[in-house]
Amino acid sequence: MKTVILTGSSKGIGLALTRRLLSMDYKVYGISRSFQNPEKNFIPIQCDILDSKKLEEVIGYILNEETEINLLVNNAGIGYFGPHEQLGVRDIQTMIRTNLEVPLILSKLLLRELKKNQGMIMFVSSVTAKKISTHGCAYSASKAGLTHFSNSLFEEVRKSGIKVTTIHPDMTKSNFYDNLNFTYEDEEDCVLLEDQIADAVEYVLKNSNNIVINDITVRPQKNKIKRK
Ligand SMILES: NC(=O)c1ccc[n+]([C@@H]2O[C@H](COP(=O)([O-])OP(=O)(O)OC[C@H]3O[C@@H](n4cnc5c(N)ncnc54)[C@H](OP(=O)(O)O)[C@@H]3O)[C@@H](O)[C@H]2O)c1
Secondary structure (H helix, E strand, C coil), X not given: CEEEEEECCCCHHHHHHHHHHHHCCEEEEEEECCCCCCCCCEEEEECCCCCHHHHHHHHHHHHHHCCCCCEEEECCCCCCCCCHHHCCHHXXXXXXXXXXXXXXXXXXXXXXXXXXXXXXXXXXXXXXXXXXXXXXXXXXXXXXXXXXXXXXXHHHHHHHCCEEEEEEECCECCHHHCCCCEEECCCCCCCECHHHHHHHHHHHHHCCCCCCCCEEEECCCCCCEEEC
């Protein structure tokens, strides 16, 4: 059985990834502040990932418990949108820390272990990393930074046998839009399902024996958003 550490396992894409990885016989350490019902081979780790000291302790604990970690999935993320001058300073800080700083720290803490096991790191970025995003300048900057980090990290560690993949989802049905003033158009070809992101992750895991899939971008057929 392989072991994965996944952030943001409580809802949305992270919950779908948790269920998929469990079905693929992974033991899942899920890090978030809240949890759904526990399942077999799922170890809930309650932690605010912005508490760097606790996060470091948590990783130390897991490394102590497990003989081998095979996969790190940096999924937790948040979005604040609107004209940039109207964003709160705290919201900007929280978003940059959650979306960019934490994945950088977790990668740093787990690289030695993953090198040992020829493991894999996945980053859940966003299509906004690759395009101009008015009213999402800071969010897209956090995701562009994440994608750039991922690409550079792969070049740094590829000789050690580590695989690095960035997933770029477009609008996906999840709790991400709960506190925003816009949301997805709830029609089949206008929004992705969380399970479709899990399909992409499963594809990467099943097709990475002798190759590295660095980038997957998943988009719905149509592009529509809805004001609330
Ligand atoms: N939905 C989309 O349209 C979309 C599109 C492109 C990319 N993405 C990216 O996909 C990833 C997952 O988003 P989602 O759509 O699944 O959103 P979501 O439903 O809001 O889930 C976010 C997850 O992140 C966790 N999280 C956030 N802040 C945290 C913190 N400080 N400490 C611990 N856990 C924290 C949440 O757990 P708790 O609240 O329980 O702590 C939750 O499990 C994000 O990186 C997002 O940027 C989403």
